[in-house]
Structures are given as structure tokens and as C-alpha cells.
Amino acid sequence: MSEEQLSPVRVGQIGYGYWGPNLARNLAQMPETELAALADLDENARARAAQVHPTAAIHTNAEALLQDPSLEAIVIAAPARFHFPLALAALEADKHVFVEKPLAMNLEDAQRLARLAEERGRVLMVGHVFEYNPAVSYVKAALERGDLGELYYLYSRRVNLGRVQSDINALWSIAPHDVSIALFLLEQMPVAVSCQGAACLNGQVEDVVFLTLHFPGNVLCHIHASWLDPSKQRKMTVVGSKRMIVYDDVAAEGKIRVYDKGVYRRGDPIYGEYQYRVHSGDILMPRIDMVEPLRAELTDFARAIRTDQKPVADGWDGVRVVAVLTAAQASLQRGGVQVSLDDIWQVK
CATH class of the missing domain: 3.30.360.10 (Dihydrodipicolinate Reductase; domain 2)
Structure with a gap:
């Protein structure tokens, strides 16, 4: 097994509001991942994130994470209306993407994300935690x-x-x-x-x-x-x-x-x-x-990145739910x- 396959996946997370802290906690604790950066528009959310995750870089906007070449994957925990544009931007930046449910707010956008992930050879996963x-x-x-x-x-x-x-x-x-x-x-x-x-x-x-x-x-x-x-x-x-x-x-x-x-x-x-x-x-x-379940879900995300195995809740799973x-x-x-x-x- 190569050094890359053994190393933890460097992850940047967008959103630290309602559900974001649960994702960040798991990403920081799991041996398969390294929570390297967090971004949130809200000053209070950033302050909480900095206190709980002092080793992660804290940013005011998502663009800083998308432009960081050291980040392999982006986890999106923003409000649902932002899921599609953020996931699209992350895939276009050649990042692996985990996005909370729903994948998108309409079927056309959901299908576009799933197809783009396949074209780019990136893992796209949806937070169907159950x-x-x-x-x-x-x-x-x-x-x-x-x-x-x-x-x-x-x-x-x-x-x-x-x-x-x-x-x-x-x-x-x-x-x-x-x-x-x-x-x-x-x-x-x-x-x-x-x-x-x-x-x-x-x-x-x-x-x-x-x-x-x-x-x-x-x-x-x-x-x-x-x-x-x-x-x-x-x-x-x-x-x-x-x-x-x-x-x-x-x-x-x-x-x-x-x-x-x-x-x-x-x-x-x-x-x-x-x-x-x-x-x-x-x-x-x-x-x-x-x-x-959240730990198992994020472990599946990291494993899919390192092994090229299809995750359970992949992009097309998200498309079907959106349909x-x-x-x-x-x-x-x-x-x-x-x-x-x-x-x-x-x-x-």
C-alpha cells in the first residue's frame, strides 16, 4: 500500500452551524482524516470552531478552501440552498466532495453534480446518514x-x-x-x-x-x-x-x-x-x-477516496432521493x- 493510501485525507469543511460541529468532531478524531481547515461566514461560528479545533485554519469564506491545493476533500454543511453551488465549485476545483442532504434543490442540478464527479474521477457523497x-x-x-x-x-x-x-x-x-x-x-x-x-x-x-x-x-x-x-x-x-x-x-x-x-x-x-x-x-x-452512523459514513468517504471503491451513499444515491x-x-x-x-x- 502506498504512502498516500496510508496517510489521512486532508479535509476542509464549509459550514460550522447546526450540524457542522458533529462533522468536524468526527473528521478531527478519525485516523482516516485530518481536519485541516474550516470556513463559515458567521463570526460566532468561526470563534467556536477555532476554540474547539485550534489546529485547523479558520477562514471567512469557502474560496480559501477551494483554492488550497493541500486539501483533497471538501465537506459541505451549509444551508441546503448552497449545496449545489458549493459542491459544483469544489468538484471543478478537483476536490472530493461530501455534501449534506439534500444533494441539490432540483433534479437537474443533482444530476449535473453526479455526472461531473464521474467525469473528474472524484468521489461525491451525500449525507444520507441513516x-x-x-x-x-x-x-x-x-x-x-x-x-x-x-x-x-x-x-x-x-x-x-x-x-x-x-x-x-x-x-x-x-x-x-x-x-x-x-x-x-x-x-x-x-x-x-x-x-x-x-x-x-x-x-x-x-x-x-x-x-x-x-x-x-x-x-x-x-x-x-x-x-x-x-x-x-x-x-x-x-x-x-x-x-x-x-x-x-x-x-x-x-x-x-x-x-x-x-x-x-x-x-x-x-x-x-x-x-x-x-x-x-x-x-x-x-x-x-x-x-x-456519522463516523461510519465519513469513514466510508475517506475509504472511497483512498481505495476508489464506491461509497454506499454516492452521488447517484443523492440523485435518486432528489428525484x-x-x-x-x-x-x-x-x-x-x-x-x-x-x-x-x-x-x-
């Missing part, structure tokens, strides 16, 4: 083994009181997590999407959305996302013909519960009607060896009508 969550991986493995039988439907709730946004709605701010989980679990795109929501606080952006993904085989995925809810919930239920799984991300223990429950049809119909039997067995709480969000936004603007994904791809 694809690195061991509990989500457990659900995926159970589906692949057929433990649940035929998959019927799944639904999720990602709600809390705050963090309220004014420039982006709950669909683009919160729902990308659950969209990415659904695509990760099912390994296919929905054929159509429908979405409804309400702008309760300022009348401009939706504070709550109800999103339904229609997958092949009549499998439905329903997503409820909001920052205007009395309780914090991050829960997904997956229902199959043999078993059901509940994944509760905020549970202190028992993040996964496997329910040996189902409904079975008995033989031939009697007087033209089928008879059904409800089965209710044990509840299993498997041991899940949890690691910090679903684009269809959902179109449905939202049209009162919840079902929007075909084929129409979205053709338009773009």
Missing part, C-alpha cells in the same frame, strides 16, 4: 433473507417541536432521511409519489408533510415529517406477511423489535368469502452493536395528486 445506521442495516438484512415474508407496506414518522426552517420546507429538510431509508431498504425507485402538507407558521413553507411512495408490487411507503409536533419521534414500521419490524431510533434500548405476527388466509373461500387467522407470537429485541423529492414537491404544489417518476425523469 444508510449507515446498524439498526437500519438489520432491517435491510431481514428483508433480504425473507424473514418478513411478502412485504406489504412501511411507514415512518420523523417529527419534533423544532428546528423550524424559514427557507426550506419539511419535505426537503426532514423527509430526505426517510426517503433515503426507503430506497436503501427496497433497492428500487417508486413508480409514483403523492404528497400533501400545510404551511402553518408563516404561510410560506410547509411545516408538515404527508408523503406516499408507490413502489412496484403495490408496496406503499408513507412518510410523516414535521418540525411542528409535541413529541420527538423517529420511528419506522415495516409490515410483511410473516413478521413485522419496528425501528425506533430514539429508543434508549430495543431500537429494533421484531414481531412474530401476521394474518393468514385459510384454504378455499367459504360461501364466496375467505377466512383469515390472526397469528400473534413472540416479540424479539435483537442485540444491535451500535456505532455512530423523489422533486416528484413530491410537484404533487404538493398540485394539491396531492399522484406524480409519476417517469414524468420527472423525462422533464429533466
Whole structure:
């Protein structure tokens, strides 16, 4: 193995606001990376960054990082509206790029980034952190083994009181997590999407959305996302013909519960009607060896740079999520009508 492959990846991070400190903490602590520089427009954010990361160079703007030839990779934790222009500039500067979700605010921009990364031979990765969550991986493995039988439907709730946004709605701010989980679990795109929501606080952006993904085989995925809810919930239920799984991300223990429950049809119909039997067995709480998903995600980013292996949440993973969000936004603007994904791809 070459000296370059063994050496940590020198990283510059843009943005040290809400989520930025978590990224910077991991980048500074990981042996695979060196947090060499940070940039933020806010003076207070820069002061906090300098105090926590005294060895990193602190800059007022992103341009200083993009022009630094010693930086191999750029991590972007800026507001969503800046994701595309910053990622584009970083790729054009021949940097590897990690950008928080969503990859971009429209499908055309997302596709442009993914194509440019391929053309430049750069790693482009998106912050779909739950694809690195061991509990989500457990659900995926159970589906692949057929433990649940035929998959019927799944639904999720990602709600809390705050963090309220004014420039982006709950669909683009919160729902990308659950969209990415659904695509990760099912390994296919929905054929159509429908979405409804309400702008309760300022009348401009939706504070709550109800999103339904229609997958092949009549499998439905329903997503409820909001920052205007009395309780914090991050829960997904997956229902199959043999078993059901509940994944509760905020549970202190028992993040996964496997329910040996189902409904079975008995033989031939009697007087033209089928008879059904409800089965209710044990509840299993498997041991899940949890690691910090963000650490696993950034490790995958560094490994992809050093080994040329495709990361789990690569640029095209980000494109697929943006395609679903684009269809959902179109449905939202049209009162919840079902929007075909084929129409979205053709338009773009």
C-alpha cells in the first residue's frame, strides 16, 4: 500500500452551524482524516470552531478552501440552498466532495453534480446518514433473507417541536432521511409519489408533510415529517406477511423489535368469502452493536477516496432521493395528486 493510501485525507469543511460541529468532531478524531481547515461566514461560528479545533485554519469564506491545493476533500454543511453551488465549485476545483442532504434543490442540478464527479474521477457523497445506521442495516438484512415474508407496506414518522426552517420546507429538510431509508431498504425507485402538507407558521413553507411512495408490487411507503409536533419521534414500521419490524431510533434500548405476527388466509373461500387467522407470537429485541452512523459514513468517504471503491451513499444515491423529492414537491404544489417518476425523469 502506498504512502498516500496510508496517510489521512486532508479535509476542509464549509459550514460550522447546526450540524457542522458533529462533522468536524468526527473528521478531527478519525485516523482516516485530518481536519485541516474550516470556513463559515458567521463570526460566532468561526470563534467556536477555532476554540474547539485550534489546529485547523479558520477562514471567512469557502474560496480559501477551494483554492488550497493541500486539501483533497471538501465537506459541505451549509444551508441546503448552497449545496449545489458549493459542491459544483469544489468538484471543478478537483476536490472530493461530501455534501449534506439534500444533494441539490432540483433534479437537474443533482444530476449535473453526479455526472461531473464521474467525469473528474472524484468521489461525491451525500449525507444520507441513516444508510449507515446498524439498526437500519438489520432491517435491510431481514428483508433480504425473507424473514418478513411478502412485504406489504412501511411507514415512518420523523417529527419534533423544532428546528423550524424559514427557507426550506419539511419535505426537503426532514423527509430526505426517510426517503433515503426507503430506497436503501427496497433497492428500487417508486413508480409514483403523492404528497400533501400545510404551511402553518408563516404561510410560506410547509411545516408538515404527508408523503406516499408507490413502489412496484403495490408496496406503499408513507412518510410523516414535521418540525411542528409535541413529541420527538423517529420511528419506522415495516409490515410483511410473516413478521413485522419496528425501528425506533430514539429508543434508549430495543431500537429494533421484531414481531412474530401476521394474518393468514385459510384454504378455499367459504360461501364466496375467505377466512383469515390472526397469528400473534413472540416479540424479539435483537442485540444491535451500535456505532455512530456519522463516523461510519465519513469513514466510508475517506475509504472511497483512498481505495476508489464506491461509497454506499454516492452521488447517484443523492440523485435518486432528489428525484423523489422533486416528484413530491410537484404533487404538493398540485394539491396531492399522484406524480409519476417517469414524468420527472423525462422533464429533466
